[in-house]
Amino acid sequence: MKNSHLIIAFALALGACKSEIKKEGITNDASKSEIQEVNVYTHRHYEVDQMLFAKFEAQTGIKVNVVNAKADELMQKMTLEGKQSPADVLITVDAGRLVRAKDKDLLQAIDSKLLTTIIPSNLRDEENQWFALTKRARVIVYDKDKTNPEQLSTYEDLTAPKWSEKILVRSSGNIYNQSLMASIIAHKGEDAAKTWGENIVKNMARSPQGNDRDQIKAVIAGEGDLAIVNTYYIGKLLNSEDPEEVKVGLRIGVFFPNQDDRGTHINISGAGVAKYAPNKANAIKFIEYLVNEDAQKVFASSNYEYPVNPAVEVSDLLKSWGIFKEDMLPLSKLGENNKKAVLVFDEAGWK
Amino acid sequence: MKLFRFTYLRRDFNKWSIYTLAIIAFIVIPILTIFFKLFSGPGESWSHMIKYLLLDYSLNSLYLILGCTLLTLVFGVSSAWIVSRYKLPFQRALEWLLILPLAIPSYITAYAYAGFFDYGGSLEFLLRNIGLTSSKFSVTNIYGLIFVLSISLFPYVYVVSRAVFLYQSGRLIEASKSLGASEFQTFFKIVLPMARPAIVGGLVLVLMEVLNDYGAAKYYGVHTFTTGIFRSWFALEEISTAVYLSAILLVLVFAIIGIERFLRGNRSYEISGKSDFKLPKLALSPSWRVLVFIVVSIPILCGFVLPLGQLLYWTVLTFSKVASLSFITIAFQSLGIAFLTSLLTVTFALLVVHFPLWNRIKLLSKSSHLAVLGYAIPGAVIAIGVMIPTLHLDKWLIKVGKQMFDLDLGLLINGTLVVLIYAYIIRFIAVAFNPIEAGQLKIGKSLSESSRLLGKGTLKTFFKIDLPLLKPSLFSAFILVFVDAMKELPLTLILKPYDINTLAVKAYEYASDELVMESALPSLCIIITGVIPILFLNRLILNGTK
Numbered sequence: 001m002k003n004s005h006l007i008i009a010f011a012l013a014l015g016a017c018k019s020e021i022k023k024e025g026i027t028n029d030a031s032k033s034e035i036q037e038v039n040v041y042t043h044r045h046y047e048v049d050q051m052l053f054a055k056f057e058a059q060t061g062i063k064v065n066v067v068n069a070k071a072d073e074l075m076q077k078m079t080l081e082g083k084q085s086p087a088d089v090l091i092t093v094d095a096g097r098l099v100r101a102k103d104k105d106l107l108q109a110i111d112s113k114l115l116t117t118i119i120p121s122n123l124r125d126e127e128n129q130w131f132a133l134t135k136r137a138r139v140i141v142y143d144k145d146k147t148n149p150e151q152l153s154t155y156e157d158l159t160a161p162k163w164s165e166k167i168l169v170r171s172s173g174n175i176y177n178q179s180l181m182a183s184i185i186a187h188k189g190e191d192a193a194k195t196w197g198e199n200i201v202k203n204m205a206r207s208p209q210g211n212d213r214d215q216i217k218a219v220i221a222g223e224g225d226l227a228i229v230n231t232y233y234i235g236k237l238l239n240s241e242d243p244e245e246v247k248v249g250l251r252i253g254v255f256f257p258n259q260d261d262r263g264t265h266i267n268i269s270g271a272g273v274a275k276y277a278p279n280k281a282n283a284i285k286f287i288e289y290l291v292n293e294d295a296q297k298v299f300a301s302s303n304y305e306y307p308v309n310p311a312v313e314v315s316d317l318l319k320s321w322g323i324f325k326e327d328m329l330p331l332s333k334l335g336e337n338n339k340k341a342v343l344v345f346d347e348a349g350w351k
Numbered sequence: 352m353k354l355f356r357f358t359y360l361r362r363d364f365n366k367w368s369i370y371t372l373a374i375i376a377f378i379v380i381p382i383l384t385i386f387f388k389l390f391s392g393p394g395e396s397w398s399h400m401i402k403y404l405l406l407d408y409s410l411n412s413l414y415l416i417l418g419c420t421l422l423t424l425v426f427g428v429s430s431a432w433i434v435s436r437y438k439l440p441f442q443r444a445l446e447w448l449l450i451l452p453l454a455i456p457s458y459i460t461a462y463a464y465a466g467f468f469d470y471g472g473s474l475e476f477l478l479r480n481i482g483l484t485s486s487k488f489s490v491t492n493i494y495g496l497i498f499v500l501s502i503s504l505f506p507y508v509y510v511v512s513r514a515v516f517l518y519q520s521g522r523l524i525e526a527s528k529s530l531g532a533s534e535f536q537t538f539f540k541i542v543l544p545m546a547r548p549a550i551v552g553g554l555v556l557v558l559m560e561v562l563n564d565y566g567a568a569k570y571y572g573v574h575t576f577t578t579g580i581f582r583s584w585f586a587l588e589e590i591s592t593a594v595y596l597s598a599i600l601l602v603l604v605f606a607i608i609g610i611e612r613f614l615r616g617n618r619s620y621e622i623s624g625k626s627d628f629k630l631p632k633l634a635l636s637p638s639w640r641v642l643v644f645i646v647v648s649i650p651i652l653c654g655f656v657l658p659l660g661q662l663l664y665w666t667v668l669t670f671s672k673v674a675s676l677s678f679i680t681i682a683f684q685s686l687g688i689a690f691l692t693s694l695l696t697v698t699f700a701l702l703v704v705h706f707p708l709w710n711r712i713k714l715l716s717k718s719s720h721l722a723v724l725g726y727a728i729p730g731a732v733i734a735i736g737v738m739i740p741t742l743h744l745d746k747w748l749i750k751v752g753k754q755m756f757d758l759d760l761g762l763l764i765n766g767t768l769v770v771l772i773y774a775y776i777i778r779f780i781a782v783a784f785n786p787i788e789a790g791q792l793k794i795g796k797s798l799s800e801s802s803r804l805l806g807k808g809t810l811k812t813f814f815k816i817d818l819p820l821l822k823p824s825l826f827s828a829f830i831l832v833f834v835d836a837m838k839e840l841p842l843t844l845i846l847k848p849y850d851i852n853t854l855a856v857k858a859y860e861y862a863s864d865e866l867v868m869e870s871a872l873p874s875l876c877i878i879i880t881g882v883i884p885i886l887f888l889n890r891l892i893l894n895g896t897k
Binding site for chain 1: 476584
């Protein structure tokens with residue numbers, strides 16, 4: 001604001017002196033290049049991110065301005081702001097939203113050798129408009145005292161009659177469920193996905209409610225036997241400030257489904273450079289910074305996420321759940337099938 | 352005929368008509384923006400919506416309306432009557448404690464309740480310590496939602512009913528009693544009908560909050576129109592479908608407002624002057640006293656003590672993690688924004704109440720009620736409604752800047768506090784409008800009419816007569832808006848500037864990230880900043896009765 005006032009005053013003064021307008025243009029440019037900054041629109045609001053942003057500032061001298069909101073709202077904002085959008089980087093917590101941002105023409109392709117070599121191809125956009133930063137797996141958890149994991153096999157098996165009124169899962173409004181459904185649509189087609197949804201609804205222990213943590217607690221409370229949840233939240237539960245939550249975390253077992261066929265469904269948190277990014281070079285530097293080994297180690301150790309940089313080891317906690325086979329479906333499919341997934345959920349009666 | 356009307360129009364037209372139009376336009380434009388989107392037709396998923404979801408949304412919203420109406424009336428009117436009529440232990444404390452549930456955002460109350468009744472939650476812990484095992488009791492369903500919303504919103508009804516009971520009922524109760532009517536008859540035949548417009552006004556606020564609620568309904572897995580709007584807006588990416596749902600929601604709200612107007616009819620509840628008569632409070636027999644005391648304690652315990660206790664426990668667990676310098680900055684930013692918002696909103700509400708009164712065109716004098724609509728529209732929808740026209744303005748400014756001065760201006764209005772507060776004003780003007788309008792109704796027209804007959808101008812009369820008499824209403828309005836602004840969430844999320852954060856947003860960020868415990872500290876701060884002005888409000892009502 002202040003800057004623009006100054007510039008207006010300056011312009012008027014110059015106009016009065018009948019100087020050449022060009023001069024004003026030069027000062028304008030000069031004042032712009034003085035401040036090195038990058039404007040980040042992010043759906044992630046974790047402590048660890050702020051720590052990494054601060055490190056990035058210290059290392060490069062580029063100031064990081066953060067706008068925190070849900071990805072959908074950020075995208076709305078970017079759309080409405082159009083060419084004037086100050087956004088440089090968009091960060092979301094799922095692949096579907098990144099694909100949507102790309103479809104809405106909010107991102108631009110960037111040319112970074114570093115990113116394309118580090119990040120596996122299924123974890124980034126084929127036109128290099130977005131890149132994964134971290135991974136989470138959607139797994140099945142069970143009460144170790146009650147359920148024998150040998151009974152478990154696949155997401156599809158959860159529809160078997162033996163699990164009648166045993167399944168706990170949150171509402172279909174949740175993006176992680178939508179992405180899981182989108183992956184099933186991609187692998188098996190819409191009709192099979194709908195049948196899967198209907199049968200899961202039949203096997204639900206209760207009408208969907210609460211978040212992932214609540215599903216895990218409900219398993220231990222005995223409301224159901226199995227819950228479909230993200231690995232990230234199991235980590236959160238085990239490191240909770242509430243001793244009761246830690247107890248719950250210790251009692252559950254983690255099962256990675258579909259190990260004998262396509263692999264366990266994974267989702268990502270990822271970033272892309274905004275189409276009208278005023279600080280494009282800084283934006284690229286910023287994303288590159290987040291996938292380097294140091295930053296990835298921080299993600300892996302303090303936020304219970306799987307690193308995308310293959311050179312970085314997963315944390316001990318994540319290791320204790322076991323190494324698993326990932327579903328290698330290109331994550332762009334999750335975005336492409338997102339809307340279908342939402343509609344299929346409604347048709348299946350999954351609230 | 353038409354010609355006559357036109358001459359009337361010319362005769363009645365004055366500058367206040369223009370001002371009325373201007374201020375109504377200022378407030379209604381963003382809402383109209385959403386309305387115009389209606390003409391672009393329903394989205395492609397509209398038939399899907401009708402087939403699979405609409406019935407569910409309608410029934411749930413209907414149950415919520417009915418359930419919350421019943422519960423808030425029971426909690427609000429009963430407690431207001433008891434504290435204004437009977438001598439009770441801790442009388443003064445009870446009076447303000449009953450307003451405090453309003454200081455807790457209903458979604459936070461919802462989280463606290465879920466945590467309290469959760470597996471491994473506080474209830475289980477407490478029961479275990481006294482040697483009991485609990486039977487599993489789930490609150491995360493529609494009945495729980497009705498209870499949680501009612502217990503956190505009933506003070507809207509309590510505040511207005513108590514004001515009427517305290518200010519207006521004294522002489523009539525005395526008369527009724529001296530003519531031999533029983534306490535019971537007096538309450539149902541005299542007090543309640545007289546307080547009805549005020550109570551219904553409070554209830555309308557409650558219902559608008561209920562229909563606007565997103566956080567609590569989402570967490571409890573109850574699908575309402577508002578969750579449906581968010582879903583079709585963001586998950587289906589169909590603004591047109593969301594707008595259609597909003598339109599249905601608006602019809603519902605219109606119906607509620609219409610019913611209120613119909614019930615009020617043409618009756619006017621002017622009391623000759625302000626009642627300076629204070630009815631002596633009745634003493635009760637000891638056993639009745641205990642019973643009545645328990646009755647008023649229930650809403651306090653459920654609406655304030657229990658969620659507060661849960662939040663305090665969570666805060667103890669997470670304090671060191673959450674508290675920091677940046678947290679304090681956020682707290683101050685929140686306060687500043689809420690203060691500015693309240694000031695401006697009350698000013699606008701005052702104008703919206705009075706401009707139409709001063710203008711002589713009948714049609715326009717009714718139009719002020721349009722301004723109240725903002726409160727019925729979900730915050731996110733208002734945010735978009737504000738964003739679209741202000742962006743047009745911004746783009747125009749950029750164009751002008753480019754053409755006239757060869758400047759690259761960037762967005763001057765969007766992304767600043769101006770837009771955020773503009774949206775707040777639209778959202779909260781109803782909150783300020785209702786007490787001010789009620790106050791104006793109570794004052795009546797006779798005083799200002801006499802003043803004008805004696806030759807004082809409109810403005811002079813306003814500043815010398817209406818404004819001083821309205822002071823208590825203005826102050827109530829200010830505080831209600833302040834508390835609401837502190838709590839507001841969806842709109843703030845979309846419109847807040849870069850470098851500014853609010854406590855509500857911080858609490859939400861934690862909660863939506865499944866860090867409900869961490870959200871306790873910012874929630875507590877919202878509650879504290881809500882509690883202090885509420886205590887002032889209470890003192891004001893008390894002073895008024897002296």
